[in-house]
Amino acid sequence: MKIATKFIHAGAEPDPSTGAIMTPIFQTSTYVQSAPGVNKGFEYARSQNPTRFALERAYAQIENAKHALAFSSGVAATDAVIKLLQPGDEVIAGNDMYGGTYRLFTKIFEKFGIKFHYANMQDAANIKTYINKQTKLIWAETPTNPLMNIVDIKALAAISKEAGVLLCVDNTFASPYLQNPLDLGADIVMHSATKYLGGHSDVIQGALMMNSDELVQQLYFIQKSCGAVPGPQDCFLVLRGIKTLHVRMQRHCENGEKIAHWLRNNPKIAKVYWPGFTDHPNHNIAQQQMRGYGGMISFELKDNSVEEAKRVLSSTHLFSLAESLGGVESLINHPASMTHASIPREERIKNGLSDSLIRLSVGIEDADDLIDDLNKAIG
Numbered sequence: 023m024k025i026a027t028k029f030i031h032a033g034a035e036p037d038p039s040t041g042a043i044m045t046p047i048f049q050t051s052t053y054v055q056s057a058p059g060v061n062k063g064f065e066y067a068r069s070q071n072p073t074r075f076a077l078e079r080a081y082a083q084i085e086n087a088k089h090a091l092a093f094s095s096g097v098a099a100t101d102a103v104i105k106l107l108q109p110g111d112e113v114i115a116g117n118d119m120y121g122g123t124y125r126l127f128t129k130i131f132e133k134f135g136i137k138f139h140y141a142n143m144q145d146a147a148n149i150k151t152y153i154n155k156q157t158k159l160i161w162a163e164t165p166t167n168p169l170m171n172i173v174d175i176k177a178l179a180a181i182s183k184e185a186g187v188l189l190c191v192d193n194t195f196a197s198p199y200l201q202n203p204l205d206l207g208a209d210i211v212m213h214s215a216t217k218y219l220g221g222h223s224d225v226i227q228g229a230l231m232m233n234s235d236e237l238v239q240q241l242y243f244i245q246k247s248c249g250a251v252p253g254p255q256d257c258f259l260v261l262r263g264i265k266t267l268h269v270r271m272q273r274h275c276e277n278g279e280k281i282a283h284w285l286r287n288n289p290k291i292a293k294v295y296w297p298g299f300t301d302h303p304n305h306n307i308a309q310q311q312m313r314g315y316g317g318m319i320s321f322e323l324k325d326n327s328v329e330e331a332k333r334v335l336s337s338t339h340l341f342s343l344a345e346s347l348g349g350v351e352s353l354i355n356h357p358a359s360m361t362h363a364s365i366p367r368e369e370r371i372k373n374g375l376s377d378s379l380i381r382l383s384v385g386i387e388d389a390d391d392l393i394d395d396l397n398k399a400i401g
């Protein structure tokens with residue numbers, strides 16, 4: 023089945039009791055049993071909810087996965103993956119990733135005895151130096167947030183298979199429309215569905231997709247035991263979002279390309295980070311593993327003072343100054359003080375994330391209006 027058809031029909035079956043074409047919002051906490059232990063497969067909504075199950079079927083289909091689980095947020099999905107581990111286990115993560123993931127690893131899980139190494143994954147072979155008997159998981163993000171570096175998923179999968187460790191890929195930035203990590207050898211895909219999957223900046227949610235029957239059992243046990251499940255209304259919103267993911271992503275890609283090139287040709291801009299440029303360091307890998315380059319772009323001004331960056335950040339009108347990404351409307355963000363403020367400054371600078379970096383989530387408005395807005399703000 024082609025992507026457009028799959029995204030529209032994913033998880034959807036008419037409601038058996040009424041024929042309603044859209045999955046009803048089963049706003050219930052419990053289910054009546056006909057005798058003790060005799061039920062219709064639904065006992066308590068932390069463990070089972072039909073709206074959530076419909077979404078989980080959709081999640082599996084859009085990532086070409088056998089199984090999927092929905093969580094109350096992206097970080098709750100990440101949290102569940104790390105709970106597969108034991109004290110003493112080690113994780114190798116990318117050194118350029120979502121600040122909240124870094125915060126979860128360093129501030130929460132380190133104190134439970136899990137050790138994290140942060141590697142530059144632009145060359146996948148770099149992770150080999152950190153692999154030892156305690157290594158249980160590789161955690162990768164591509165394109166990375168906010169520097170748009172590309173990590174070779176196939177190469178990472180080959181190394182993790184050889185070492186007998188799990189590979190989990192945060193696929194939030196690409197979305198399943200542009201990239202399917204399980205097809206490239208990853209064991210688990212994680213999404214912040216808050217972003218492109220929901221697509222309308224009106225819901226917080228996370229997802230995990232996997233093929234292994236054993237992994238889904240373990241993760242389902244964590245999901246119901248720890249309880250970070252999304253409510254049915256939120257599941258309905260993401261189900262609706264997924265139906266238009268392909269058309270939204272096409273426009274995000276078109277607008278992203280126009281804006282990336284416009285920025286690059288602007289004399290006031292020093293550097294633009296976007297994997298679609300043929301001279302992007304890992305462009306050939308992006309070309310192999312992605313179907314397009316998306317609407318996420320970062321850039322630095324020639325006047326690289328924080329004051330000038332802040333002036334531009336406060337001067338746009340169509341690009342709203344806000345954290346998050348992947349919605350239909352365009353956003354502008356200052357990673358150093360916003361999305362990535364939880365990463366210590368020295369750590370950030372060392373990894374190339376300067377104080378003056380500006381990140382755009384290019385929406386699906388008319389590209390000419392967006393360029394006009396940036397042009398006036400940059401001045």
Ligand SMILES: *Cc1c(COP(=O)(O)O)cnc(C)c1O
Pocket residue numbers: 095096097098120122123163167192194195213214215216217226227228
């Ligand atoms: C937003 C985001 C997360 C966290 O997801 P939430 O839904 O905000 O909890 C994780 N990874 C990436 C790449 C993100 O952009």
